[in-house]
Amino acid sequence: MKFKQNDAQNQRIENITSNHLVVGVDIxxxxxxxxxxxxxxxxIGRPCSFKNDSLGFQKFLNWIKTIQKQHSKTSVxxxxxxxxxxxxxxxxxxxxxGFEVVVVNPYQVKSNKENRDNSPTxxxxxDALVIADMVKNGYYSPLRLPTGNYQALRVLMSDREFVIKQFITIKNQIHRWLDIWFPEYHLVFKDWSCKTSLVTLxxxxxxxxxxxxxxxxxYARxxxxxxxxxxxxxxxxLVEKAQQSIAQTVAPEQVKRSLLFLLDQYEALSIQLAHLEQEAISLLKEIPQAQSLLTIKGIGKITIAGILAETGDLSKYRHGQQVLRLAGLHLGEDSSGKHKGKVQITKRGRSGLRKFLYLAVLHLVVxxxxxxxxxxxxxxxxxxxxxxxxxxxCGKLARILVGIVRQGQSYTPEKVVTALNAA
Structure with a gap:
C-alpha cells in the first residue's frame, strides 16, 4: 500500500480524541x-509561564496534572x-x-496566527494557543529525536559540517593571500594544497x-x-615566476606570519576532519541497517552516515515520501484559476538531509x-x-533506503531495473 499524505493527515486528526488535553508550548x-x-x-485553564530549568519543568508538570484532574483528561x-x-x-x-510530543512547522504557525482573532498581533x-490549535487540527509531525548510536552519529556529522565550513573559509583565505602576495604561484602549482606546495609555502x-x-x-631544501x-x-x-612576479614587497615578516597562521589552521582542520570521518565510519559498523544500505553500489560511507544522522532509524518511516518531506524535497506549486504555477521543491525541511540525498544521487548517476x-x-x-x-x-533513492531497512534486505538491482521497464 502506497503512502498518501492525506491519509496521514486524517490519522493525525483521528489520533486526537475527546480524552486528550492538547498543550501548545511557545519556546x-x-x-x-x-x-x-x-x-x-x-x-481550558489559565496560561502557564515557566522557566527553562528543573523548577520550571516541575511547575509545568503540576499545571498539567491539575488541568487533567479538573477536566478528566486521561491523555496529553x-x-x-x-x-x-x-x-x-x-x-x-x-x-x-512518558508524554507524547509532536512538532509544528514555524511557517505554519505564522500562517495560522490570525485564525482566532483576525489580527497580525x-x-x-x-503563539502557544496557535500551536495548540494546529495540533488538534492535525497540523503536526511526529517527533523523531535520535537515540543511541544515531544521536552519536548526528553529533559527529554536525561537528564535521562545522569543521568543513571553517576549512573552506581558511582555504579561501589562502587563495586570497596567494592572489595578493604571489599571484604567479598557481602557474607552478595548480593545486596549492599538495605536499610539495605546502612545504614550499x-x-x-x-x-x-x-x-x-x-x-x-x-630542491635541496x-x-x-x-x-x-x-x-x-x-x-x-618557481625561480622564473618569482623573478617575473608583480607582487609588492612591503611588510614581508608580517605577510609571512599571516600565511603561516593560515597554514597552521589548515593543517589542524585537516586532521580534525580526518578524525571525525574515521570515527563516523567506525560508528556505522555498530548500526546494523547501515551495512544493508552500504550494499548500494555508488554510495560512500560518509554519505550514508550523513543520511542516517539526519533521519535517525529508518525503520520508523513507513514510506520514502516521509523522508522526502523531512528533507523538503517534496513538490509544491502555486496555482489559481487560469494561472498555472511552477512546480518546484518546497525546501521546507532539513537542509542537511537535502544535501546528502542530492550528493548521493549525483554519485549514483556516475x-x-x-x-x-x-x-x-x-x-x-x-x-x-x-x-x-x-x-x-532523490525520491527513488529515499524509497529504496526505507524499503531496504523495513524489509531487512540488501540492495537488489533487479528491482530497480524492473521498475525502469515498467516506466
Missing part, C-alpha cells in the same frame, strides 16, 4: 509559555516549534515523563625569497621534508548502472530537465 531561551485546549479547540499531547536548540531539553524531559501567549612563500635562490638550493619530491623543473619554474539508466530514461525518453531528473531520483 524561548529562558521563559516558556503553555496553553491547553480540548480536541474541539476550547481553551504536547506541541512545540523546533526553535533553535532551546526546545530540546523540554522535549527530552517530556518524553522521559504576535506574542508568546498567542612554509619554507619560502614570498617571491623575494625565491629570487635569491637557485633551483638546486630549493625540500629534501628533509619529503620522501618524494617534485622534479627540479618545479624549482626552476557509479551505479541502474541509476544511470534511470537518469537516461528521464532525460532522453521523458524529456525531463537534468535538475528535475535528479530530484526525481
Amino acid at each position: 524561548a531561551k529562558e521563559t516558556q509559555v503553555a496553553r491547553a485546549v480540548t480536541y474541539r479547540g476550547i481553551e 499531547i504536547f506541541g512545540m516549534e523546533p526553535t533553535g536548540h532551546y526546545w530540546l531539553n523540554l522535549a527530552w524531559w517530556l518524553l522521559e515523563q 504576535k506574542n508568546d501567549f498567542k 612554509r619554507l619560502f612563500p614570498l617571491p623575494s625569497e625565491l629570487k635569491v635562490l637557485t633551483p638546486k638550493e630549493i 625540500w629534501k628533509p621534508h619529503m620522501k618524494r619530491r617534485a622534479s627540479i623543473s618545479f624549482a626552476e619554474a 557509479n551505479n548502472e541502474e541509476f544511470r539508466a534511470l537518469r537516461h530514461h528521464y532525460t532522453k525518453i521523458r524529456k525531463m530537465k537534468k535538475v528535475h531528473s535528479i530530484i526525481k531520483l
